[in-house]
Amino acid sequence: MMKYVDEYRDGAAARQLADAVARTVTRPWTVMEVCGGQTHTIVKYGIDRVLPAAVELVHGPGCPVCVTALETIDRAHAIASRPGVVFCSFGDMLRVPGSRGDLLQVKAQGGDVRVVYSPLDAVNLAAANPDRPVVFFAIGFETTAPPNAMAVWLARKRGLRNFSLLVSHVLVPPAMAAILQAPGNRVQGFLGPGHVCTVMGTTEYEPIARQYRVPIVVTGFEPLDLLEGILRTVRQLEAGRTEVENQYGRAVRREGNPRSKGLIEDVFEVCDRKWRGVGLIPKSGFRLREEYRDHDAERLFEVSAIETQESSVCLSGQILRGLKKPHDCPAFGTQCTPQTPLGATMVSSEGACAAYFAHGRHLEAGRTGTHPLPLAEAIGGRS
Amino acid sequence: MCLGIPGRVTDTYREHDVLMGKVDFSGVVKRVCLEHVPQVRPGEYVLVHVGFALSRIDETEARRVFEFLEQMNQLDELKVPPS
Amino acid sequence: MAAEPFAACPLPQSQYDRILLGHGSGGRLTAELIQRLFVPGFGNDILAALEDQATVRLPSPLGGEGSGVRGPRIALTTDSYVVRPLFFPGGDIGKLAVHGTVNDLAVGGAVPRFLAAAFILEEGLALDDLRRIVASMREACDAVGTALVTGDTKVVDRGKGDQVFITTTGVGVVPEGRSLSIRNARLGDCILLSGTIGDHGIAVMSVREGLEFETVLESDTAPLAGLTEAMLAACPGIRCMRDPTRGGLSSALNELAAASRVGVRLNEAAVPVRPEVHAACEMLGLDPLYVANEGKLIAVAPREDADRLLAVMRNHPLGRDATVIGEVVAEHPGLVLLRSLVGGERVVTLLAGEQLPRIC
Numbered sequence: 001m002m003k004y005v006d007e008y009r010d011g012a013a014a015r016q017l018a019d020a021v022a023r024t025v026t027r028p029w030t031v032m033e034v035c036g037g038q039t040h041t042i043v044k045y046g047i048d049r050v051l052p053a054a055v056e057l058v059h060g061p062g063c064p065v066c067v068t069a070l071e072t073i074d075r076a077h078a079i080a081s082r083p084g085v086v087f088c089s090f091g092d093m094l095r096v097p098g099s100r101g102d103l104l105q106v107k108a109q110g111g112d113v114r115v116v117y118s119p120l121d122a123v124n125l126a127a128a129n130p131d132r133p134v135v136f137f138a139i140g141f142e143t144t145a146p147p148n149a150m151a152v153w154l155a156r157k158r159g160l161r162n163f164s165l166l167v168s169h170v171l172v173p174p175a176m177a178a179i180l181q182a183p184g185n186r187v188q189g190f191l192g193p194g195h196v197c198t199v200m201g202t203t204e205y206e207p208i209a210r211q212y213r214v215p216i217v218v219t220g221f222e223p224l225d226l227l228e229g230i231l232r233t234v235r236q237l238e239a240g241r242t243e244v245e246n247q248y249g250r251a252v253r254r255e256g257n258p259r260s261k262g263l264i265e266d267v268f269e270v271c272d273r274k275w276r277g278v279g280l281i282p283k284s285g286f287r288l289r290e291e292y293r294d295h296d297a298e299r300l301f302e303v304s305a306i307e308t309q310e311s312s313v314c315l316s317g318q319i320l321r322g323l324k325k326p327h328d329c330p331a332f333g334t335q336c337t338p339q340t341p342l343g344a345t346m347v348s349s350e351g352a353c354a355a356y357f358a359h360g361r362h363l364e365a366g367r368t369g370t371h372p373l374p375l376a377e378a379i380g381g382r383s
Numbered sequence: 384m385c386l387g388i389p390g391r392v393t394d395t396y397r398e399h400d401v402l403m404g405k406v407d408f409s410g411v412v413k414r415v416c417l418e419h420v421p422q423v424r425p426g427e428y429v430l431v432h433v434g435f436a437l438s439r440i441d442e443t444e445a446r447r448v449f450e451f452l453e454q455m456n457q458l459d460e461l462k463v464p465p466s
Numbered sequence: 467m468a469a470e471p472f473a474a475c476p477l478p479q480s481q482y483d484r485i486l487l488g489h490g491s492g493g494r495l496t497a498e499l500i501q502r503l504f505v506p507g508f509g510n511d512i513l514a515a516l517e518d519q520a521t522v523r524l525p526s527p528l529g530g531e532g533s534g535v536r537g538p539r540i541a542l543t544t545d546s547y548v549v550r551p552l553f554f555p556g557g558d559i560g561k562l563a564v565h566g567t568v569n570d571l572a573v574g575g576a577v578p579r580f581l582a583a584a585f586i587l588e589e590g591l592a593l594d595d596l597r598r599i600v601a602s603m604r605e606a607c608d609a610v611g612t613a614l615v616t617g618d619t620k621v622v623d624r625g626k627g628d629q630v631f632i633t634t635t636g637v638g639v640v641p642e643g644r645s646l647s648i649r650n651a652r653l654g655d656c657i658l659l660s661g662t663i664g665d666h667g668i669a670v671m672s673v674r675e676g677l678e679f680e681t682v683l684e685s686d687t688a689p690l691a692g693l694t695e696a697m698l699a700a701c702p703g704i705r706c707m708r709d710p711t712r713g714g715l716s717s718a719l720n721e722l723a724a725a726s727r728v729g730v731r732l733n734e735a736a737v738p739v740r741p742e743v744h745a746a747c748e749m750l751g752l753d754p755l756y757v758a759n760e761g762k763l764i765a766v767a768p769r770e771d772a773d774r775l776l777a778v779m780r781n782h783p784l785g786r787d788a789t790v791i792g793e794v795v796a797e798h799p800g801l802v803l804l805r806s807l808v809g810g811e812r813v814v815t816l817l818a819g820e821q822l823p824r825i826c
Contacts, residue, residue: 001409001741002388002389002408002409002741002744002745002748003389003391003409003428004389004428004440004445005388005389005748007449008448009807009808010807010808011735011807011808011809013448013449013452014807014808014809015808015809016452016455016456017452020455037386043812044806044812045806045807045808045810045812046806046808046809046810046811046812047808047810048810049810049811050808050809050810090433091751104486104488105484105486108484108485108486109484117433117434117750118416118433118434118435119433119434120416120434121434143387143432143437144432144433146419146435146437147416147432147433147434147435150401150416150418150419150435154399154401157399157400158399194387195387195430195432195437198387198430198437198438199437221387223807223808224448225448228448228451249441249444249447250440250441250442250444250445250447251387251389251430251437251438251440251441252438253438257419257420257437257438259418259419259420259421260419260437263419386748386749386751388745388748388749405680408745408746408748408749409741409742409744409745410681410741410742410745411672411679411681411683411742411745411746411749412679412680412681413678413679413680413749414678414680431749
């Protein structure tokens with residue numbers, strides 16, 4: 001039994017919470033969970049299916065992998081293809097398609113692409129390979145900013161001139177505001193990002209709750225967390241309250257982690273960022289400060305000239321804003337699959353479309369997909 | 384987003400002047416950077432993301448949802464008429 | 467097929483033009499490669515059936531066709547082993563090479579008799595490592611009662627191979643009357659699993675560069691022939707067995723559902739996972755259902771035989787944690803549906819490519 005994990009997957013407790021939600025709702029409500037990890041849990045455990053129909057869950061843009069701008073992906077591929085470069089990345093980014101293929105294909109063509117579990121592993125690789133440039137693909141929300149900051153801080157401290165970061169951090173509060181400002185927004189309440197808030201605290205969400213008059217319940221990632229978060233959100237909605245609450249108190253404090261925030265402040269600065277499928281959101285990203293320019297892969301590897309255009313074909317922008325569901329898209333599960341993704345929300349295992357696909361919702365809708373083969377044919381079954 | 388897993392700190396040490404520790408996840412031990420949770424003591428639990436401890440797990444808060452469910456249970460029992 | 471330059475969403479590719487690591491994962495890409503390239507390439511029904519082993523009847527030496535004398539039924543299987551690192555907790559590439567091939571024979575109801583092995587060695591491999599591997603293979607063969615009777619060796623230039631690749635081919639005898647097939651599942655049948663899942667894949671992954679755990683997680687590699695014989699003796703009505711190797715339990719169950727054209731219902735709470743494997747999967751963002759096993763099997767059996775079969779399995783050292791994990795149903799043919807710990811349901815899909823550790 002994994003402590004602080006398995007007890008939050010208890011079936012009887014889950015049913016109790018689901019029943020409490022059912023007893024609380026008197027009218028339909030639309031609630032958005034911000035994080036891809038929360039979406040993943042909802043689909044994996046079928047949580048939306050144990051909730052009353054009056055509660056509609058829509059999935060937010062909380063998948064940093066999905067929303068990494070196409071030009072950043074292309075930059076990453078360009079750098080990884082350079083001879084001699086050791087390109088390090090979290091596993092999530094390897095299958096994200098750029099304009100021409102993904103990192104796995106760069107690897108198949110001879111690029112030295114390595115999966116690392118932690119940014120510190122990339123720093124150690126730089127120490128072990130002093131004659132080769134080692135680049136770490138630093139993506140993520142605020143949660144990953146302290147480890148990424150620590151990596152470059154440590155590299156500078158240890159004099160590892162060959163280590164650099166390709167930074168593409170994105171921030172949650174501006175994204176939430178963008179969703180709430182968009183015409184046609186249906187989201188009435190939010191399950192806030194639990195792990196982002198362990199770092200940043202919950203205070204940034206108070207102005208959003210006030211300005212847009214929405215309840216925000218900062219929520220964890222296990223089934224009981226989500227069900228409790230939903231219960232607390234629905235209670236606020238029924239009572240007309242619009243406050244920030246903290247359901248994930250075992251990990252989140254209102255002030256966050258001051259040391260992490262301090263290091264982020266030293267290493268990064270806020271900048272505008274383009275979100276794949278959504279477009280430019282002002283002041284919604286981090287980039288390295290001037291003092292760290294010698295470790296900034298974007299400057300060191302002169303690939304800033306790459307410009308790409310987002311397609312309007314796929315629906316991911318609308319899915320990321322909760323306006324549509326994956327199965328509303330005609331391409332879902334047929335032309336658009338995790339192997340052949342058309343857009344942001346399918347590229348990563350945390351994207352709403354990918355989560356739905358991985359847990360078979362395209363099959364339930366009757367779409368067996370032409371790419372790849374239908375199962376029976378793929379396994380060699382015969383009539 | 385952001386896979387964060389709770390684990391129990393078994394010991395701490397310094398490396399390159401950074402606070403590190405060994406963290407036990409149900410029998411799997413991994414080295415984790417504890418620089419951002421310097422007040423943590425062996426035996427306590429931390430939330431770990433990509434090899435970094437982001438915060439300490441608060442046991443009292445962790446029990447809260449179960450106490451809440453327990454209260455709900457008791458209320459339900461009060462409502463059901465004795466057979 | 468080439469994507470437009472600067473197009474934001476690349477055109478969907480129906481096929482990759484190069485082999486990717488994902489083609490070896492035992493999931494959807496592998497299935498496509500087999501179905502689109504190999505099966506049409508070799509064009510015969512036995513191959514197209516895609517069982518873990520091919521059971522063929524040899525002509526009898528005593529008479530030709532029409533003579534009324536039947537030759538023996540033999541089972542034939544082959545597998546390549548490319549694991550890295552060569553030596554891992556609980557086993558090594560040699561042990562895997564013997565157990566894996568023996569198990570493919572055993573789950574088809576064959577008694578393994580002989581093995582052949584081809585070695586591709588990289589220039590620079592330490593002879594001591596090769597000695598260790600051979601000793602390990604010998605030990606494994608002796609334990610099962612098979613002999614490695616023929617082989618081949620090739621050496622490739624340094625950098626052209628991953629130290630050692632081993633291909634083993636196994637031959638076994640199938641007793642008359644036995645006819646296990648992945649197409650045999652029937653409505654109402656029970657699905658039994660012999661023990662904990664995910665052990666092997668996590669053991670190997672845990673010692674790879676970049677994921678170093680301080681703890682030793684052991685592979686479950688083991689020969690299953692003794693267990694399968696005990697099971698078949700007690701329950702000749704077993705429909706089929708499968709060892710869930712690459713692609714994990716998910717691949718085996720999906721193959722069953724597709725080949726037998728039935729639905730499979732899986733109970734998440736019933737699937738046993740060791741605490742360390744569970745923790746490692748949580749840390750890496752992996753699902754144990756997709757992680758490889760090398761010493762486990764699933765068996766599909768008539769419901770009325772389930773209790774007896776379970777008792778026999780639990781009585782065997784390799785089946786101590788055996789349990790019923792699901793059943794064969796009429797609904798959603800071809801799909802595996804899982805009932806989660808909290809009561810909701812989802813489809814367990816076939817893995818697309820390699821399962822990679824994730825941070826999100």
